[in-house]
Amino acid sequence: MSKISPCLWFNGDAEEAAAFYVSLLPDSRIERVQRNITDSISGKVGTVLVVEFTLAGQGFMALNGGMKKEYTHAVSFKIDCADQAEVDRLWDALLANGGEAEQCGWLKDRYGVFWQIVPTALMTYIGGSDSAGAQRAMQALLGMVKLDIEDLRRAYEGKSAA
Structure with missing residues (x-):
């Protein structure tokens, strides 16, 4: 421990x-x-x-x-998610019964605790070797509430959303 x-x-x-x-x-x-x-x-x-x-x-x-006592964004718990299914499951569970969604994969659960639900693939896109692609992925990220891996990938690759 x-x-x-x-x-x-x-x-x-x-x-x-x-x-x-x-x-x-x-x-x-x-x-x-x-x-x-x-x-x-x-x-x-x-x-x-x-x-x-x-x-x-x-x-x-x-x-x-x-x-x-109120929690603040100053301390949050980041959960690295292997895939979109895990992002979706944790997002929905933590929002259930009074949670509040926020921008860029952040949420506050029903107890007031702040979480970041983040796909592990995120750093591949916003920190990728293609700086223009990384910039596009960051712009896509900033427009999201719950993070969408496929949309981040498409942004990085310069492809429009489906």
């Missing part, structure tokens, strides 16, 4: 959020749930205080902090 892991702040739904996140990606699981042993700002005795979980091999902690 890594020496450094993100801690996500929740207001009573840390266990629900962790269970949702681990359902999305392979090599993910709930490691431990710690309950409050005394009444506190975090909750009553027996309610969930901390959930330690692994998400795609990376350790995380979810904390029920006792009050609502």
Whole structure:
């Protein structure tokens, strides 16, 4: 396990959020749930205080902090996707039940956490050796909400969208 892991702040739904996140990606699981042993700002005795979980091999902690705290774009979680089917599946799942789509493959899930759903092919196009193609792919990217690998490829190659 890594020496450094993100801690996500929740207001009573840390266990629900962790269970949702681990359902999305392979090599993910709930490691431990710690309950409050005394009444506190975090909750009553027996309610969930901390959930330690692994998400795609990376350790995380979810904390029920006792009050609502807003996330910002300053910290987001990027998921590298092998293909369009994975982009589509994760995009739809993270947007379900109140998430908000944003430009360039970013979204905010129903818990307020920011994610970047990015095809691994993206760097092939925006960082490719053809600088004009890379520029076209970047322009295509800037016009997208959910990223579309085929549209990025066509832009890089200088072909018009179908």
